[in-house]
Amino acid sequence: MEPVPGLTVRVLDTGWMELGHPSRCDRLLCDEVGTAMWLALCRTAWNLGDAAAHLADLWDTDPWAMRDMMDDWLDDLREAGLVRY
16 A cells, blocks of 8 residues: 555644645545554555554554554545555
């Protein structure tokens, strides 16, 4: 999994994140949880398991549940054309 080429990412003062692509006029807003998942993926070279384990440790939650949540979120981003396998 990785961002599509040309993707723009902007973290707002609120902690939310805006994702967009120059070829599209719409933008996708992610809340603080989405921002944290994105940053964890960047930090772990887009390794979903490592990113989920990192966040699960920070948030004291089940790593498998975190991975499932991240996987669902990434499916939404893939369907929006913002990430690819």
